[in-house]
Amino acid sequence: MKVFNNKEIAELLRSVAAAYTVKDETKFKFQIIAYQRAADSVEHASSEIKDLWDENKLKDLAGIGPAIFSHLDELFKTGKVKHFEQTFNGLPLSMFRLLKVPGIGPKTAYKLTKILKINNPKKSVELLQAAGKKGKIRVIEGFGEESEAKILKGIEEFLGRKERILLYHAQEIASDIIDYLEKNPFVVRADPLGSLRRKCSTVGDIDISVATKKPKEVIDYFLKYPQKQRVLESGKTTAAILLKNEHHVDLMIQPPKAYGALLQHFTGSKHHNIKLREVALKKGLSLSEYGMRPVHKGEDPGKGTEKNVRPKGKLIEFSSEKKFYEKLGMEWIPPELREDVGEIEASLNHKLPILVNQKDIKGDLHIHSNFSIETSHDTGMSSPDEIIQKAVNLGYEYIAFTEHNPSYNNHSPKQIIDLLKRRKLYFEHLKYSRTLKLPINIFNSLEIDIKPNGELAIPVDGLDYLDFAMVSVHSSFDLDKVKMTKRILSALNHPKVKIFGHPTGRILNKREGYELDWDQIFDYCLRNGKILEICAWPERLDLPDFLVKEAVKKGVKMVISTDSHVVEQMGLMSFGVFVARRGWAEKKDIINTLSTKEISDILLK
């Protein structure tokens, strides 16, 4: 029987919500919201829903109540859900794929598939596109030329589905736009917000906010941005453009005296804002990007007021986010935490973590120099001396050199040992000659491949010529969870092996990464003092934030390192710090915040 992953289950639940939306909007109003929330919850879950179900923990997941639980139970037992099939009954299956097209929602999808007789679910988007090109959409009642054009644009965007932007790249794009905006005399302040400010590893749209007393002038100016391809929308306080590189930029504007609420609103996340508004409502306050208004429960909203027409008091404005949160009896929450994963409760109870900071970092333990060790994969480009100088400039106390192991297919065990001996002598010499003059300590480490069977890619005796070793996977990524977990644990088993490098093997936008039994890995690391790497390389950012959070919860220690192959890349440490912060890591959770002596006690014992 088919095994459903979280994405597929979320999609199924969203289809049910869409079906309810089409069938009877008022009767199903709250079921729709419940199914959408359940879908969100499933999509954001840190473990596979199927595993939670196996372990009898599915009922604990937020948004899953008795009804949806029993439907999912049926899904896992039989592969289908009777109630869902009844719900879909009478609706064209072709409509559901159309929902992925931006601008098309349930009602539009239903109407279009029905009237245009689109009956092939797998080709529905293409069929709709063909119909639109022949002008068949504009003649449908409720549609016109412009909506037809908008749908065609949406389809183009869907079919050419651009991948999410790496945080590193998104920051560059945003900073160019902010530089441009700040040249306008009416712009008091401009900030990157949204997932960019929350430092998500990848970013969908670029969100920018501006404080100004002249919104119209600023929007006009924004719409003339030289890298603009076309204007997507333009209003009194918001605007959106598409850049020539196909990226989407949203702008939101407020006067300086109300800018705090705007920052808060536009930073999100959506889930954080929803939870925050629920909390606020219980305190009698209604939140928006303009500020807060008192609302009084129990007052008759008057007849004929279906929704959100409760009488509200005078608007309270906030110049800063800090004041905004304080009004709710909360501490200011670092943007990296704003995902509705417990930060609102922690803030209310004044128990927010004191997150690790860039300035806490005292060294980099994953650097590839150009020292030749006849390795099979990418060697560094910078010399050990250049690297040492850069580390001193960064204010580090220590670094570790971690070239890849010598290729094991092209060398005999003895040859590998000889290379390691020679390398040890070289670094011993470097340690004594350089560190006498420079305030820095050097560790002689190595990044060793873990072979598919769990053996190290150097003879075990070779470990004697290292201060400590880090291990990582660079081949056979397709082993199943059980085999891969065994492989890793076997490699970590050597006393000299201290660090597990880029633990999931993911490459953002390119490779998913392999699956591991994280409970086992965490337990093993905790019991044996092994360290998990948070690789700051912008395409890796691995461990991912949600696993960092699990590790923190369990007390497993981590190290943030850059995996640099050129000295410039040593400056990318901040991207690893962002991941650590998103995972709620404090200074105590990250070993390279320790002094040389303290970290030596961990790594050299």
Next chain:
DNA sequence: GCCGTTTTCGGCCCGACTGTTTTCAGTCG
């Protein structure tokens, strides 16, 4: 259909923009 430091019943976030309508529905974040 879910959920509970005001509730096991009675609530459920908030507002922007667009296109098409002539007062609003649909979609988005």
